[in-house]
Amino acid sequence: MKQYDVIIVGARVSGSSLAILLGQQGKSILLIDKAAFPSDTLSTHHMSHVNYLERLGVLEEVEATGLRKIERMRTHIGESFVEGPRSAYTIIPKRDHLDHVLLEKAKKEPTVEVWEQTSVRELLWENDRVTGVVTENRSGHASKVEGEWVVGADGKHSNIAHWVGAEEYQSHKPLRPVLYGYYEGINPLPKPTTEIFLHEGRIGFLFPMEEGRDCLGLEIHPEEFKSMMKHPEERFEAMYKELYGMDERMAGAIRIGKIVGTPGMPNHFRQAYGRGWALIGDAGHSKDPSTGLGINDAFMQSFLLAEALEQEDVESALKTFQQKRDEQLLPGFQLTIDYIRSLRKWTTNEVALFQAMAANPMVWNKLVPNLADHLKEESKDIPLLHGSVQMEAESFGYKPQ
Template structure:
């Protein structure tokens, strides 16, 4: 294998592979490195609320060929009440072994793109203060590869970020443990719907995947995690059956594989670039999965970085195009980041009056449909006073299915 490339990408999942596809289209020589072989699964919300990214990359048909259900609605339960609304575009919920593998195969179709699995990157190579490559261990021994740019798409605990001393900011740490599993035979609703359950300060998720298979998830209180992991399936199912209607719907269901858990996802932004290096996906920005934005964020960053690399090739300065990349990345991700943190923290502070008001509204859709547009209009009039709440309303219009057009009627 050649040891010199235009771009070396550390990490072959959504962020890394989608960047490689775009660089392949530009005729770049690209080496993708990953410690895993593919197809392989990973912890994920799976929620793809913007399929336009897959269309632009030319892989939507292949991703949907697995028989994924198209989700057009979202339902949110609080206690024993719920509200439901249509989405402006459909969602799909693929398993990551399927999605990541298709993206990687598409990247490898380009003559200049190569992939090396089961490879551990040991360090960055430097010339002075500039990164010029990576040293790796693989099945045949050790090697060094050189590139004009090294991209860390190696996740929230990114080694590339650590070796490059990328500064963190807006750092909140992990807030909530998360557990999930894949189930067959969950009693379906009449129409497939993304379901969010808010119950006793916990968050439940039900994501319809292919016909007959669903991804079930729980965000629990931090002090519950250790006990749950002693017998994860029993504790998970016991807790999940407390959610609205789920005791009946889980009666004939069976777990595929095992329950997977983590003590929490860190919440931060990182410095996005330096001399000869850049960060992408969770390496550059991570947040709690409760709002299901992670996969879409990874695609968005990959498209922004590809655009910046193309501008650099056209003669713009590296510092300028990457400064703009970081500014655009942060401007697009910060509202969702703030919403996510507020969303998590607010779950513990619902008063009995607020719960009663929500349940009354949920029980009367006419009241809900009249009230929500008035809230949005009021926020627009006074947006200087409460900008974050306004951002939250707008983001929820996209994420939870209450269409902006309905609010403005």
């Protein structure tokens, strides 16, 4: 039976990035995924912290498809909007490309072995400690593989988390359905800009990808999902064209592929480690995609876990890993829950108030410092909802001292 230092189950953003980091430490790694790559997956797409890609040595390759550097953000309420520069540029890669680049980078590490189209069927145990996995490939061949540590990077419905009985906390049921699709030929703004539309209690997202291609997203009311999925393309486009200016901007657009949707994402933290096992990515922490933090959160967890597994006293280091993970993710998690719960149809008076403030930069300059003080430094790029105003602090010229 072959033995590894770490077996990673799940080879997308969190799993592949962890394999790269641990491979660079010289550890023997087995990276397993049931999918064949390149392949797509449900995603928020938004990468507001490209420094993770730079540190992994893949930024240039990820950007090689011609991804636009998005340096502005615009928020619409009704027929008014506010817009400003971001503190750093954002890119919006398709997941089949991003995940494939990371996986290929992992394969180049001499101590990393990759098994695609292979499922993990169960865990191996010795007393109360996880010691490995039982796998099955596409031909039906089963293998037992031992590892000092098994890491679940297998998504929000993680089998690893289920098998080890990882405790959930800060749990909230799925709040809102979300759907998205790729379009070519959307009439663009003068500069690449992330756009958020707040309309009738729904959220619309427009993410510029490569030149001429955009990702359009909608977060809708729960009661709308069933009827939406009966005719998803037709209903999605009709609803999206209700957003300010999008009827004209979508006039010559062509949809590429299908509309992808989910009735909602679970919102929770899970116990991040135990005897012989650990969880990262959506397996350890999942939340509503409206704030677009999922990919960045996955990278952050991979870097924290790689640091922990490099320590001499790994058990103590894993305790610190969970503490750091929760400290860094809890503010964004609470903000996301509050944000979604507060969404509703805007009253005429609230829209009028927003329009008045949006038309007066002096008012924004007075408001922004007070709102920004509620954010921690690491959360300054998170869109927030405060009263009847959604904004991003640095988008309006305020920089915390």
